[in-house]
Amino acid sequence: MSKKIIIAILFILFVVLSISIIRMPDIGGESNPAYNDVTNYYIDNSREETGSMNIIAAIITDYRAFDTLGETTVLFSSIIAVFSVLSMKGDKHE
Numbered sequence: 001m002s003k004k005i006i007i008a009i010l011f012i013l014f015v016v017l018s019i020s021i022i023r024m025p026d027i028g029g030e031s032n033p034a035y036n037d038v039t040n041y042y043i044d045n046s047r048e049e050t051g052s053m054n055i056i057a058a059i060i061t062d063y064r065a066f067d068t069l070g071e072t073t074v075l076f077s078s079i080i081a082v083f084s085v086l087s088m089k090g091d092k093h094e
Contacts, residue, residue: 025032040060052058060068 042055042063046052046055046058046063050058050062053060
């Protein structure tokens with residue numbers, strides 16, 4: 001591809017992303033997509049469905065358990081990888 005086509009594509013992408021950022025709703029506003037029916041469902045039903053007094057703990061351990069398990073697996077895998085790299089001794093040929 002020529003440089004002009006790449007620059008044109010990047011400029012169009014920049015314009016689209018800039019317009020999207022400008023049009024984003026305020027944080028915590030009711031028009032925010034994150035403020036939806038799921039939030040109200042968790043608040044209304046978490047105590048009865050999970051038996052937990054803490055809504056955050058109910059969401060993490062019951063509603064989103066598989067997601068939390070995946071995040072924990074990635075975290076421990078990265079810790080083990082860093083530990084194994086740092087604990088390696090120098091090459092025997094040196």
